[in-house]
Amino acid sequence: MRKLVIAGLLLAVVLIAAACGGDDGSGNSGAMNEGHDNGMGAMGDVPGEVADESDADRTIKVEALDELAFDPESLSVEAGEVVTFEITNDGQVVHEFVLGDETFQESHEEDMTGGHGDEMGHMENGITLGPGESGSLTWRFTESGEILFGCHVRGHYEGGMVGSIVVG
Numbered sequence: 583m584r585k586l587v588i589a590g591l592l593l594a595v596v597l598i599a600a601a602c603g604g605d606d607g608s609g610n611s612g613a614m615n616e617g618h619d620n621g622m623g624a625m626g627d628v629p630g631e632v633a634d635e636s637d638a639d640r641t642i643k644v645e646a647l648d649e650l651a652f653d654p655e656s657l658s659v660e661a662g663e664v665v666t667f668e669i670t671n672d673g674q675v676v677h678e679f680v681l682g683d684e685t686f687q688e689s690h691e692e693d694m695t696g697g698h699g700d701e702m703g704h705m706e707n708g709i710t711l712g713p714g715e716s717g718s719l720t721w722r723f724t725e726s727g728e729i730l731f732g733c734h735v736r737g738h739y740e741g742g743m744v745g746s747i748v749v750g
């Protein structure tokens with residue numbers, strides 16, 4: 583009997599966790615609104631800095647897909663490591679690869695959907711690729727934590743086009 587109760591509790595916990603996970607997508611828009619109210623601090627961070635390709639410790643290939651996904655969608659690097667990302671757009675539409683923490687991604691998403699789309703052309707922490715194009719971005723990871731890479735072509739980030747880099 584006691585086991586049954588425990589099993590029931592576990593099931594409830596799993597269901598709650600699943601429900602929360604499902605909320606993540608729509609929860610983002612809530613966080614975005616919060617960010618908007620915060621003014622200056624709402625831009626988020628892009629931990630690390632752009633680096634010279636000749637300083638790269640290694641190269642990681644990433645594909646941007648029309649399924650609104652990156653392949654791979656999760657990566658791990660070490661703090662202090664310099665990585666060149668070779669990004670290929672394997673799709674039929676434009677995609678972006680933009681580094682930044684979650685707040686930055688949400689703030690950038692707001693910019694892109696708010697009509698300031700011209701910002702995407704010249705950011706040092708991201709790259710925009712037309713169909714079939716490839717390009718590279720070299721980044722020095724300076725602190726441990728999690729950094730996301732997202733695509734902010736309209737509807738893509740919302741559609742799940744975001745990956746994560748764990749900096750160990």
Ligand SMILES: [Cu+2]
Nearest residue numbers: 677678733738
């Ligand atoms: Cu995209």
